[in-house]
Amino acid sequence: MTAPGAQGPRAVLVGTMGAGKTTVGRIVAERLGVAFADSDAIVEERAGKVVQDIFVEDGEAAFRELEREAVAWALAHHDGVLSLGGGAVLDPATRALLAAHPVVFLRVGLADAVKRVGLGTGRPLLLGNVRSRVKQLLDERTPVYEGVARITVETDGRGPAEVAAEIVTAIASQGEPT
Ligand SMILES: Nc1ncnc2c1ncn2[C@@H]1O[C@H](COP(=O)(O)OP(=O)(O)O)[C@@H](O)[C@H]1O
Numbered sequence: 485m486t487a488p489g490a491q492g493p494r495a496v497l498v499g500t501m502g503a504g505k506t507t508v509g510r511i512v513a514e515r516l517g518v519a520f521a522d523s524d525a526i527v528e529e530r531a532g533k534v535v536q537d538i539f540v541e542d543g544e545a546a547f548r549e550l551e552r553e554a555v556a557w558a559l560a561h562h563d564g565v566l567s568l569g570g571g572a573v574l575d576p577a578t579r580a581l582l583a584a585h586p587v588v589f590l591r592v593g594l595a596d597a598v599k600r601v602g603l604g605t606g607r608p609l610l611l612g613n614v615r616s617r618v619k620q621l622l623d624e625r626t627p628v629y630e631g632v633a634r635i636t637v638e639t640d641g642r643g644p645a646e647v648a649a650e651i652v653t654a655i656a657s658q659g660e661p662t
Pocket residue numbers: 499500501502503504505506507508600601639642643644647
């Protein structure tokens with residue numbers, strides 16, 4: 485994290501659950517030599533409990549409020565790489581803030597997303613039929629991710645290091661004068 489007055493994140497990663505935002509974001513930050521932050525981790529630190537427990541004990545609306553505040557704070561104060569939770573972009577105020585930032589959409593298809601999220605219990609929105617929930621979220625949210633992104637990176641069939649390398653190249657070329 486950085487002092488107030490920073491320019492904001494070098495890259496903000498968005499995409500659905502299993503796109504690899506947390507994993508790839510950490511690698512991109514390492515390669516750029518900057519700090520990494522994840523909205524879920526900020527929320528968990530502030531709430532003093534994990535995302536799953538916030539959903540169960542306080543409800544999704546309470547989580548979304550904490551998430552909106554965490555993202556707004558990080559966009560203003562974190563100048564490294566920032567990964568968002570998959571649903572953060574559903575908030576209109578968050579989308580408005582994102583317009584001023586280098587947003588990278590990590591695209592993933594249904595098969596790879598399902599493989600990556602597996603049967604873990606850490607993602608409360610996927611409880612039940614994982615495949616049909618992932619499909620529904622992909623269908624609903626892909627246009628939203630496309631709407632906020634300046635850069636889109638395909639992740640199907642590619643490992644995190646390869647995806648991270650493409651992001652580093654893409655943000656470097658975005659920074660060049662046209
Ligand atoms: N490009 C990739 N190829 C294969 N597995 C990946 C890739 N990116 C992430 N993973 C794996 O998928 C799982 C979910 O990744 P994660 O970074 O938590 O995704 P997100 O934050 O987008 O939900 C992790 O086990 C991670 O190791």
